[in-house]
Amino acid sequence: MLDLLIFVPACFALNLAFGPNNLLALTHAAQRGIAFAVWAGIGRLLVFIPMIALSALGLGVVLSASSLVFTLVKVLGAAYLIWLGWKLWKSSYKMKPGDLSQAAMSLRGAFRREGLVAVGNPKAILIFAAFFPQFVQVDSYFESYAFLGAVFLLLEAIAISLxxxxxxxxxxxxxxxxxxxxxxxxxxxxxxxGLLLLTRRPA
Structure with missing residues (x-):
């Protein structure tokens, strides 16, 4: 119980940290409303589920320890964020003041955008591979990992809504x-x- 009292606030702080996915939730809500942003955010949650599972199997540690894989994920994720940012920037010049309709996209597009941003950020791998194991109970490893994952996803959904x-x-x-x-x-x-390109693989 004590571990959970530490895990929940620490985890929620990670969920609430301002990053590219939370910026997307902010932008999508400004464009199309709260419900649209929340539904789009499910794309992020669905990507996190297999990432948590892979970390539980130990592959997350391998990925975070592999310089080549870490660098590849980092560069691809950074390139996608820069491209996405450039598209958002350019689209703003086609808008009339007070109108985001021209920049708005379909729910499917927003859903896919959330998922791609999530999978392209190696920090998520590090959270699941380095943060979760500190709270896992060895005698019930997979059950406790699944429970921590469920708590993380619930807190992430709350962060998306906020x-x-x-x-x-x-x-x-x-x-x-x-x-x-x-x-x-x-x-x-x-x-x-740009900041993602500066992210270093932990020693």
């Missing part, structure tokens, strides 16, 4: 300046892509 609510609130508060919000989102994505 960022979606924040994005919708920002959209209502500054309806005439949403094209600037779109540019800021694009710039943020490109910045995250």
């Amino acid at each position: 960022y979606a609510a924040l994005g919708a609130l920002a959209a209502r508060a500054a309806a005439s300046k949403l094209h600037w919000f779109q540019r800021a989102s694009g710039l943020g994505m490109m910045l995250f892509g």
